[in-house]
Amino acid sequence: MRHSKPASVQAPHSASNEEADEQTLPQIVHVIPYDDIGGVETAAASVAAGRYPGFVLRKAYVASNRRSQPRAYVYEPGIGPENNPLAFARTIWHLLRLRPAVLVLSLWRSCIVGLIVKLLRPRTRLVIFLHNVRHSNKVDAILTRLTARVANAVLADSASTAAQRLGPAWAPRVRPISFLTTRLDQVASEVPAPHFVSWGRLHPRKRIDLALDFFALVHARRPEARFTIIGPDRGEQSMLEAKVAELGLTDAVRFTGPADMSEIARHASTATFFVQTSRFEGMGMAVVEAMQLGLVPVVTPVGEIGSYVEDGRNGIWFTTPENARDRVEQLLANTSAFCEVRKASVRTWCNQPLYRDEFLAACAELTAGRGGAGR
Structure with a gap:
């Protein structure tokens, strides 16, 4: 950076x-x-x-x-x-x-x-x-x-x-x-909860199906878990909706379609974690936005993302759905550790x-x- x-x-x-x-x-x-x-x-x-x-x-x-x-x-x-x-x-x-x-x-x-x-x-x-x-x-x-x-x-x-x-x-x-691109205020909850959000195009390179596999593992342990997926369809939505139904997550996963930043912030205010499992990225603008909003990123460290999301310090590197589930569970069970990661995530962009x-x-x-x- x-x-x-x-x-x-x-x-x-x-x-x-x-x-x-x-x-x-x-x-x-x-x-x-x-x-x-x-x-x-x-x-x-x-x-x-x-x-x-x-x-x-x-x-x-x-x-x-x-x-x-x-x-x-x-x-x-x-x-x-x-x-x-x-x-x-x-x-x-x-x-x-x-x-x-x-x-x-x-x-x-x-x-x-x-x-x-x-x-x-x-x-x-x-x-x-x-x-x-x-x-x-x-x-x-x-x-x-x-x-x-x-x-x-x-x-x-x-x-x-x-x-x-x-x-x-x-x-x-x-x-x-x-x-x-802009400076955003913190809106996400400071109390850890199994509430997840993601935004971006519903495109194959985003591998949202992999994010759903991860969420299904969390939901199996925590039925109150929720996942909001925001973004325009780029050929994936029907497949993703079918996968949600197959995994039995219809009541837990919501597709909202495209949204502007004010709407994204509104959804982020009820979430705790931001999930992005892309195959490849450049800077990863959605991750930057999420960190400013106070969300803990659970992301693949591709492109530049791996240089500013430090595994365990200000976010979680996604490797496998099982590993990501275990890492999220650790933060959900330890409020102090969660707050430290969340604060570090927000501080990352303060002086950029x-x-x-x-x-x-x-x-x-x-x-x-x-x-x-x-x-």
């Missing part, structure tokens, strides 16, 4: 008679495949698009499954789904007309847009932003490596992500960006910098010609 405090960047200027001045300021566009519920989208949403000292920050979503909602400095084609060639073409055409100085590219679909714009307008500077320790597929692997080779700078949500995606030789070129500040500092360096960790 990084503890350095980035240079302060003021809030964006409001629209006024300064609009004409924007034509002379460097334009930075953060390109994202689509506006959805996820770590990348949440982080991007935490930084307002607009005019900052020395540059203008814009956002461009390559595709949109819903009707575009006019937002200042934000482009959406509004022609859904994410692999629609017309969505790519319209986004590329928009960027060629805009003539930005810098494109920040998040996720592999954005790399397609960035590489084509770079080919047609070579003076455009590319910045690739890495968000996960593993490539999603072979296309992702090829595009990420190709874009990294031609990029002027590389950003990453953690040192682990950069090392595992590009290799240790790339470390000097990579600038880690804090993925602490925000994503917004570090991202804007990186943008300021790019437009000033220093290029951050790039060339």
Whole structure:
């Protein structure tokens, strides 16, 4: 984790008679495949698009499954789904007309847009932003490596992500960006109880079925145990609901669908433990949020998670459902030990910098010609 405090960047200027001045300021566009519920989208949403000292920050979503909602400095084609060639073409055409100085590219679909714009307008500077320790597929692997080779700078949500995606030789070129998107107040109970919560996309890589196996073991000993699962369906919900029924947990497990942070905090206020059994992650933003809310994390130590969740000190490393059940039982049976772990979990994020500040500092360096960790 990084503890350095980035240079302060003021809030964006409001629209006024300064609009004409924007034509002379460097334009930075953060390109994202689509506006959805996820770590990348949440982080991007935490930084307002607009005019900052020395540059203008814009956002461009390559595709949109819903009707575009006019937002200042934000482009959406509004022609859904994410692999629609017309969505790519319209986004590329928009960027060629805009003539930005810098494109920040998040996720592999954005790399397609960035590489084509770079080919047609070579003076455009590319910045690739890495968000996960593993490539999603072979296309992702090829595009990420190709874009990294031609990029002027590389950003990453953690040192682990950069090392595992590009290799240790790339470390000097990579600038880690804090993925602490907001500061949250503690809401979870200080009294240990077998109440569990999880949030994120219901996606195969999250291995929520494994979390259900763990919860079933807890529930067998503690019938009062409850598990709330929050997030949009990404192809797993029907399977997970069938598994819940098969395990006899219908009255103990609840799927709420997607929720905003205020709703998540409300659910967290009645929980004690946060569960995430992902196969792989980058920074693990949901874990960061959960720890701030006062939940004890029970998580697989993948990606950067293993560097800030210390097994036994501020959380529990999930290895097997049986081991996780035993470790949770120990905390449930020892209020003093539980409180120590919970306090350590909350303290982990007290002095960490925000994503917004570090991202804007990186943008300021790019437009000033220093290029951050790039060339």
